[in-house]
Amino acid sequence: MAGSAILTADAMRAAEQAVFDAGVEPYALMERAGTAAAELIWRASCGRDMLVLCGPGNNGGDGYVVARLLAARGVPVRVAAMGESRTESGIQARSLWTGSVEALADARPASVLVDALFGTGLARGLDDDVAGRLCALAERATHIHAIDLPSGVATDSGALLSPVPDYDLCIALGAWKPAHWLQPAAGTVRQAVLADIGIACDDRVHALMPPRLKAPGADAHKYRRGLVAVVGGAMAGAGRLASRAAAVGGAGYVRRLAMEADHAGPDAIVASVAATPDRLAGALDDRRIAALLVGPGLGRDDAARARMGIALAARRPLVLDADALMLLDADAVPPGSVLTPHDGEFAALFGDLPGSKIDRALAAARRCGSVVVAKGADSVIAAPDGRAAVARGASHWLSTAGTGDVLAGLVAGRLAVTGDPFRAACEAVWLHGEAARLAGAAFIADGLIGCIAPAIAGRL
Numbered sequence: 219m220a221g222s223a224i225l226t227a228d229a230m231r232a233a234e235q236a237v238f239d240a241g242v243e244p245y246a247l248m249e250r251a252g253t254a255a256a257e258l259i260w261r262a263s264c265g266r267d268m269l270v271l272c273g274p275g276n277n278g279g280d281g282y283v284v285a286r287l288l289a290a291r292g293v294p295v296r297v298a299a300m301g302e303s304r305t306e307s308g309i310q311a312r313s314l315w316t317g318s319v320e321a322l323a324d325a326r327p328a329s330v331l332v333d334a335l336f337g338t339g340l341a342r343g344l345d346d347d348v349a350g351r352l353c354a355l356a357e358r359a360t361h362i363h364a365i366d367l368p369s370g371v372a373t374d375s376g377a378l379l380s381p382v383p384d385y386d387l388c389i390a391l392g393a394w395k396p397a398h399w400l401q402p403a404a405g406t407v408r409q410a411v412l413a414d415i416g417i418a419c420d421d422r423v424h425a426l427m428p429p430r431l432k433a434p435g436a437d438a439h440k441y442r443r444g445l446v447a448v449v450g451g452a453m454a455g456a457g458r459l460a461s462r463a464a465a466v467g468g469a470g471y472v473r474r475l476a477m478e479a480d481h482a483g484p485d486a487i488v489a490s491v492a493a494t495p496d497r498l499a500g501a502l503d504d505r506r507i508a509a510l511l512v513g514p515g516l517g518r519d520d521a522a523r524a525r526m527g528i529a530l531a532a533r534r535p536l537v538l539d540a541d542a543l544m545l546l547d548a549d550a551v552p553p554g555s556v557l558t559p560h561d562g563e564f565a566a567l568f569g570d571l572p573g574s575k576i577d578r579a580l581a582a583a584r585r586c587g588s589v590v591v592a593k594g595a596d597s598v599i600a601a602p603d604g605r606a607a608v609a610r611g612a613s614h615w616l617s618t619a620g621t622g623d624v625l626a627g628l629v630a631g632r633l634a635v636t637g638d639p640f641r642a643a644c645e646a647v648w649l650h651g652e653a654a655r656l657a658g659a660a661f662i663a664d665g666l667i668g669c670i671a672p673a674i675a676g677r678l
């Protein structure tokens with residue numbers, strides 16, 4: 219997973235320190251960072267006039283390196299600073315900049331604005347006058363670039379601590395930070411690029427990467443590919459959406475255990491009426507069930523609670539979604555399951571946990587010994603062993619009823635295929651996002667299912 223690690227500010231500082239301990243001079247690392255950033259900004263700005271805003275720390279130091287290197291290439295660059303440089307490397311970078319330095323308060327706008335005010339050292343929101351100046355200069359620029367992070371975002375949580383303009387490009391130095399992936403900070407940047415500056419990173423928390431999938435082999439048959447059972451409930455449509463997603467998602471066989479007979483297709487999905495506790499328990503007494511999905515359209519009444527109890531008692535690998543998450547207690551979740559809560563379901567199940575969305579998902583996963591997919595415009599897939607993958611950039615057209623049922627079905631389908639809850643959840647979230655991208659604008663959940671097959675085909 220090289221190149222996809224997501225590090226908090228503290229972890230980044232530790233990773234940088236390891237580089238210094240190995241004999242690299244701190245200023246040499248800043249030169250690497252500034253050189254990488256200058257190259258990307260050079261490509262994006264085509265020689266237009268540029269204003270670099272430099273802060274008092276090492277982020278500002280990177281800004282002075284960028285300004286020097288681009289001026290040497292003939293770019294008309296000006297620098298505006300927020301006070302004197304305060305770090306050793308920053309002071310050195312400042313001393314090598316031979317141009318003038320304007321005060322931030324008086325700086326004139328330019329076509330290209332480079333924000334090197336604050337990075338991982340931001341401790342609080344920008345003062346009103348600084349944030350106001352940043353936003354006003356951004357308003358007048360045609361290209362806005364952030365060095366490492368947009369100034370004003372909290373590195374670890376992705377919260378906005380003060381007003382933040384919209385950026386065209388953010389150059390993450392050395393490793394991704396949570397703010398590049400978590401909302402709302404991630405939403406302030408149109409394109410984020412990672413610049414490798416030779417820092418080794420622990421990638422237990424990482425960006426969700428496209429999966430490598432395998433087509434069925436010569437020895438495949440429907441049970442070997444995986445049997446998924448979907449426990450239907452009061453709202454039959456949700457179970458149907460999930461069943462279809464499980465089937466196209468890779469399961470060899472999908473059984474929908476409905477409350478009442480309906481003949482809505484597709485015919486490849488075996489629907490049977492399992493309305494009574496005995497019928498449901500009987501249908502679930504099958505060791506070949508490789509993934510059992512409970513929750514979409516289940517309902518929240520006594521009958522739903524009873525159906526969920528029977529499903530849990532079947533002791534098959536579980537995917538729990540929607541109403542199941544509202545009926546269950548976190549301590550009653552069978553370890554080894556996959557849970558797919560949206561924010562409301564997450565809060566109902568786990569309460570008000572502290573920290574970033576990544577911290578909260580990891581704490582929830584540890585608590586119930588299961589994989590937790592904390593959904594939303596940023597989705598965090600967390601495992602109880604401390605691994606987490608973060609997805610961003612999914613189409614906001616996904617904010618339509620039933621897309622969560624599709625995701626739950628996809629997770630069940632991939633779980634039946636792989637037998638690995640974390641891998642299955644990662645593959646499903648990626649395929650769901652890719653299907654949405656392929657679906658384009660204004661789709662509904664039924665249409666999303668039609669784009670899962672091409673999403674899979676693209677990863678074989």
Ligand SMILES: NC(=O)C1=CN([C@@H]2O[C@H](COP(=O)(O)OP(=O)(O)OC[C@H]3O[C@@H](n4cnc5c(N)ncnc54)[C@H](OP(=O)(O)O)[C@@H]3O)[C@@H](O)[C@H]2O)[C@@H](O)CC1
Pocket residue numbers: 234244247248251252273274275276277278279280304305307335336337338339340341342343344345365366367391
């Ligand atoms: N380590 C390295 O060698 C490398 C690091 N790299 C770069 O360094 C960046 C991190 O640098 P950094 O740690 O110096 O923090 P940075 O974000 O520049 O700001 C800290 C300064 O701002 C101040 N301050 C904070 N909040 C404030 C506020 N709201 N309003 C006003 N002031 C505020 C704070 O002082 P305070 O007032 O909190 O005492 C402090 O003086 C990182 O993102 C990357 O770009 C790369 O070059 C690779 C090599």
Ligand SMILES: Nc1ncnc2c1ncn2[C@@H]1O[C@H](COP(=O)(O)OP(=O)(O)O)[C@@H](O)[C@H]1O
Pocket residue numbers: 540560593594595596597612613614615616617618619620621622623624625650
């Ligand atoms: N604004 C958004 N941008 C990207 N993805 C989103 C957005 N809103 C919701 N989603 C995704 O759509 C799905 C919605 O799931 P959920 O809220 O459970 O809906 P439902 O219960 O109606 O099926 C989740 O996979 C979520 O990550």
Ligand SMILES: [K+]
Pocket residue numbers: 277333334335336337364365366367368369
């Ligand atoms: K910055």
